[in-house]
Amino acid sequence: MFGKTLMASAAALFLGGAAWAQDQSIIVQSTTSTANSGLYDYLLPIFQDKTGIQVNVVAVGTGQAIKNAQNCDGDVLLVHAKSSEEKFVAAGFGTKRTDLMYNDFVIVGPAGDPAGVGGMNDVQGALAQIADKGALFASRGDDSGTHKKEMALWGDSGFDPAAASGDWYRETGSGMGATLNAGIGMGAYVMTDRATWISFANKQDYAIQVQGDEDMFNQYGVIPVSPEKCPSVKVEAAQAFADWLVSKEGQEAIAAYKVADQQLFFPNAPAN
Amino acid sequence: MGNILQGVGDALGLAIQLVLSGDPDLLEIVFLSLRVSLTATAFACLVGLPVGALVAIGRFRGRNGVLIVMNALMGLPPVVVGLLVYLHLSRSGPLGFLGLLYTPAAMIIAQTILIAPIVAALSRQVLEDLHMEYSEQFRSLCLTRLQTIRALLWDARYSLLTVGLAGFGRAVAEVGAVIIVGGNIDHLTRVMTTAIALETSKGDLALALALGLILLIIALGVNAAVQSVRMTAARQAYV
Numbered sequence: 001m002f003g004k005t006l007m008a009s010a011a012a013l014f015l016g017g018a019a020w021a022q023d024q025s026i027i028v029q030s031t032t033s034t035a036n037s038g039l040y041d042y043l044l045p046i047f048q049d050k051t052g053i054q055v056n057v058v059a060v061g062t063g064q065a066i067k068n069a070q071n072c073d074g075d076v077l078l079v080h081a082k083s084s085e086e087k088f089v090a091a092g093f094g095t096k097r098t099d100l101m102y103n104d105f106v107i108v109g110p111a112g113d114p115a116g117v118g119g120m121n122d123v124q125g126a127l128a129q130i131a132d133k134g135a136l137f138a139s140r141g142d143d144s145g146t147h148k149k150e151m152a153l154w155g156d157s158g159f160d161p162a163a164a165s166g167d168w169y170r171e172t173g174s175g176m177g178a179t180l181n182a183g184i185g186m187g188a189y190v191m192t193d194r195a196t197w198i199s200f201a202n203k204q205d206y207a208i209q210v211q212g213d214e215d216m217f218n219q220y221g222v223i224p225v226s227p228e229k230c231p232s233v234k235v236e237a238a239q240a241f242a243d244w245l246v247s248k249e250g251q252e253a254i255a256a257y258k259v260a261d262q263q264l265f266f267p268n269a270p271a272n
Numbered sequence: 273m274g275n276i277l278q279g280v281g282d283a284l285g286l287a288i289q290l291v292l293s294g295d296p297d298l299l300e301i302v303f304l305s306l307r308v309s310l311t312a313t314a315f316a317c318l319v320g321l322p323v324g325a326l327v328a329i330g331r332f333r334g335r336n337g338v339l340i341v342m343n344a345l346m347g348l349p350p351v352v353v354g355l356l357v358y359l360h361l362s363r364s365g366p367l368g369f370l371g372l373l374y375t376p377a378a379m380i381i382a383q384t385i386l387i388a389p390i391v392a393a394l395s396r397q398v399l400e401d402l403h404m405e406y407s408e409q410f411r412s413l414c415l416t417r418l419q420t421i422r423a424l425l426w427d428a429r430y431s432l433l434t435v436g437l438a439g440f441g442r443a444v445a446e447v448g449a450v451i452i453v454g455g456n457i458d459h460l461t462r463v464m465t466t467a468i469a470l471e472t473s474k475g476d477l478a479l480a481l482a483l484g485l486i487l488l489i490i491a492l493g494v495n496a497a498v499q500s501v502r503m504t505a506a507r508q509a510y511v
Contacts, residue, residue, distance in 0.1 A: 027374060027455075027457075032473070036470075036473060036474050041458075056374065056455070056457040056458075056460055057457060057458070058374065058455035058456070058457060059456070068362075070364075071362045071363060071364040071365075072362070072363030072364050072368070073362050073363050073364075073373055073374070175473050176473070177472065177473025177474055177475060178472070178473055180475060181472065181473075181475060181477075199474065200474065200475040201474060201475040201476040201477070202475030202476070202477055203475070230363060232363050232368070232371070
């Protein structure tokens with residue numbers, strides 16, 4: 001008797017879970033910075049009020065987001081690694097990539113600034129100086145958009161940090177927040193996007209040391225997942241969300257989002 | 273050291289504030305945590321207890337091998353379970369057509385796989401010890417295997433409650449599996465542990481710790497509830 005009740009209630013709880021997935025809902029595979037900075041908490045209610053479409057965000061690194069979308073586990077991809085995004089579209093997984101918004105990367109470091117890079121605006125020079133002095137540097141090491149950008153900048157600087165991996169170059173293999181926590185814990189320099197940094201709550205004595213190089217530009221793009229590769233995609237709702245983001249209204253909403261009186265993302269979708 | 277103490281103090285204050293304010297988001301997360309982990313525990317017991325009992329009373333070739341495997345599976349890494357379930361439930365996986373990825377059902381499946389071996393291995397030990405004690409009596413009564421298992425399960429029910437609690441504890445505390453198959457989606461699949469991971473990644477360590485304290489209180493609550501059931505039942509048995 002008891003066993004039957006238990007089974008019935010267990011089944012009810014389980015199936016209740018499956019029924020939760022609403023029809024008018026889409027899944028966005030996203031980079032973490034847009035989620036951790038609170039941008040979605042600001043944007044999604046506006047979009048949902050207007051269209052009734054529920055947007056569920058899975059926030060992972062750009063590399064993982066792209067892989068998940070290739071497995072058809074998302075309806076829209078919103079990440080920041082342009083060349084990988086273009087490959088994604090070229091391979092037929094996405095219908096069309098559109099520039100959405102930008103901000104920039106910065107290198108944060110402890111107040112003591114052991115490598116003496118404070119105030120520099122030449123990022124390759126700053127990285128070379130960090131490597132030269134053997135100052136600690138914490139890298140994402142996770143194939144995320146930020147990690148890809150960091151590796152490209154190292155390439156330009158003429159240093160190969162991989163040789164010092166485990167020594168002064170520490171690859172955390174984790175998300176942006178976890179890498180900031182680890183880097184700050186060990187007194188290492190960390191490259192991060194500005195949005196994550198401004199909204200990050202565990203800054204301790206850390207400050208932005210290197211910024212302002214145009215090579216630190218950070219472009220975000222939005223791509224609806226292609227129904228040809230992924231028949232399960234909710235095409236209309238996904239397209240509606242992507243269209244809204246790049247519309248005048250969506251772009252204005254992105255520009256209006258501020259943390260500590262600072263704008264985190266700068267809309268730059270092409271006018272249509 | 274002073275910093276750490278202050279941090280814990282802040283977190284405690286924040287935890288109390290959160291609980292007292294009855295924050296609806298927090299309640300939603302707490303409720304989902306309990307729903308997912310209790311359901312997973314129920315399923316794990318449905319599978320694990322009979323398996324544990326069968327192995328406990330069975331005498332068969334390769335039994336030692338089975339015991340080693342069962343015990344080793346108690347150490348299944350949650351991330352690996354999460355990945356395996358993800359690969360199956362992903363739209364491109366064999367069960368993708370079910371559309372279960374990023375739902376609470378996926379989280380229940382992952383946690384069930386994670387803790388069923390714990391329930392099976394621990395109940396096997398409990399039931400085997402009990403069986404040794406009773407084996408002559410069982411033999412004199414000429415009980416069938418099914419009758420033996422039923423008698424053992426019933427007589428060991430209080431010890432088995434503790435086994436269930438061990439499974440529940442592991443389920444409600446793990447983050448590696450549910451964050452992969454649930455996706456930590458706000459208002460849909462966010463549970464206590466994934467919320468803690470998220471706040472940690474935002475650098476809001478006080479809030480993360482406060483959520484951790486609340487999770488601990490929930491675990492205490494569930495254990496206290498089970499304990500009171502046990503004591504009430506024991507008291508009635510001796511009236």
